[in-house]
Amino acid sequence: MNIKSLDFLKNTDNLNDSELIELTLSNFLRHDKKLYDVLFDSMSYSVSAGGKRVRPMLTMEFAKLCGGSRRAAAVFGSAVEFIHTYSLIHDDLPCMDNDDMRRGKPSNHIAFSEDTALLAGDALQSLAFEVMLCDDAVSLVGADACVKAASVLAYFCGADGMVGGQVIDLLYENKSANEEIITEIHLLKTAALIKAACMMGAIISGADKIQLKAAEKYAECIGLTFQIVDDILDVTSTAEELGKPIGSDEENNKSTLVSLLGIDKCRELSEKYTNEAISALKTFEGDTKTLEDFALKLLNRRN
C-alpha cells in the first residue's frame, strides 16, 4: 500500500505558512498512476485553481495559537481544502448549479468531463480522510487527535453540515425562506466547514474544551458574516468591483437576509457577529491579531 508519506515535510522550516500549505497540497496529489492520470489531473486542476486557502490558513492559525505544529496544520488544513474543492466541483456540475466557469477558468467538468469531474470530487473527499489518518499523521499528532480531528471534519462536511446545507439551499431555490431557514443554510453550507478548519487546528494542538468551543464560536461568527456580506454585496456592489454578476439573488427569486431584513439591519448583524468572533478569541493567551484582522477583513471586504 502506498498510504501517504509526509517525508516532504522534512526541512520546511524556512517556508512561510502559505508556502507550506501549497507544498502539502501538491505533494498529496503526486502519483505514479500513468494508466489513469486524468483523474489526478482533474483533482489537481481544481485544487490549484487559485483558491485563497482560507480554510487551511485558519487551521494553521488555530494550531499556532494552541502551540501546535505547523506541519500537522498543513496536513489537516489540506484535508479541509480537499473537501472544499470537491464541494465546488460537484456544485458546478450540470445537475447542480451548472456553472461553466469557476474563478475565471473553465469548471472542472468543462475542462475534463462530467464523469471525470464527479469522480475527481469523490476521490478528493476520500483523499481528505486518507491524509489525516496516514501513519505519518499519527506520528505527528497521535492517534487520538487524528481520530478527533477527522471525525469533526466528517461531521461538518456531511449530512449534518455542508452537504445538508446544500440540500436546504436547493429546496428553497424558488421558494421563500424565513430568517431562521436562511441562517440555517449559512450555518451548514458555509460555517460548518470553517468550523471544522478552526477546530481541527485546535484539536491537533492539544486544545482544551473551552478553547475548542471558542474556535467553533469564532468560526461560526465569521462564517455567518461572510454570507451576509456576500448578500449585501450582491445588492450594493457593481459587477466590476465584485468580479461576478450582481443582483443574481433577486433575479433568482432567492430569499436572502438582505431581502428580508434590509441592508442596514444586515450590516448591523454582520458587525455583531464580527464582534462576537473577536470576543471569542479572548480565550486564547497567544497573539490573535491575524485572526482578528481576518474577521475584520471579511466584514469590510468589497468583493
Next chain:
Amino acid sequence: MNIKSLDFLKNTDNLNDSELIELTLSNFLRHDKKLYDVLFDSMSYSVSAGGKRVRPMLTMEFAKLCGGSRRAAAVFGSAVEFIHTYSLIHDDLPCMDNDDMRRGKPSNHIAFSEDTALLAGDALQSLAFEVMLCDDAVSLVGADACVKAASVLAYFCGADGMVGGQVIDLLYENKSANEEIITEIHLLKTAALIKAACMMGAIISGADKIQLKAAEKYAECIGLTFQIVDDILDVTSTAEELGKPIGSDEENNKSTLVSLLGIDKCRELSEKYTNEAISALKTFEGDTKTLEDFALKLLNRRN
C-alpha cells in the same frame, strides 16, 4: 454536536450477524432534520434497497475469525456498505452509466432527483468516516485501530482504489484493453473495497501483519473471481437466469477476460483464484468454513 452514538448496540446479543448489521445501518441513518429529510430519505432509500450486505458480512467474518467484537464489526462493516452504496448511486447518474433501474427499483436519481442523488452519495461517503471515528467507536476498539481501519477504507475507496478503477473503466469503455488493464480494473473497481471490508474486520480485532496480509489476499482473490464469473455469465447465462440482460459486454464493445482468453481459460483462472483465497485462510486458527463456502459460492454462482 450530534456525533453518532452507539447506544443502540446495547443488548443486541440475541441478534444474528445479519440482523445486527441491518440494525446498525438503519440507526446510523436516523435523524431529526425535518427541514431537509429528503437527504436522509434519499440516503436510506439506496442503503435499504436490498443489497446482499456482502462487504459488512465479510468485515464481520474476519472480525470473528480474529477474536474481535461483533458490534465493532457491524459499525465498520456499515461504513464499507455506505461507501459501496454511494458508489452505486453515483454510478447510476446520467453522466456515468445512466441507469434508471437498480435492483429492480428506480435508481436514486429517478426516485429523487439528480442533485439530491449526487449529494446523498457525497453524504454517505462522509457518514462512513463519521461512524468509524465517533467516540463510541474509539471506546469499542481504541483510537489506533479506528485510525488504521478508517485509513485502509479511505485508501481503497479513493483514487488509488475504487474510484481509480471506475476511471480506468471509463477510459476503456470503447477502447480495447489487454489482460493487464482489465485485471487492474477488476482489482481497483471491485477487489479494493472488498479488501477494505476484510482487512478492517481483521484490524479492529487486533490481527497481526500476517493475518492482515491473508485477509487482503483472500479479498483480492474473491474479488477477481467475482468479476471473471460476471464476465463468463454475461456470455453463457440466459437473461432469465441472470436477472439482467446478457451479452451486454459484447454489445458495448467491451474487452473482457472472456473475450481475450476464452471461457475455458477464464474458468481455470477463477478456480485458481478461488483456491488461492481458500489457501490464504489457512493462516487463521479459527473456523473458516463460512469464508471458504462464500468463496466457492462466488465461483459457482449462476446469477
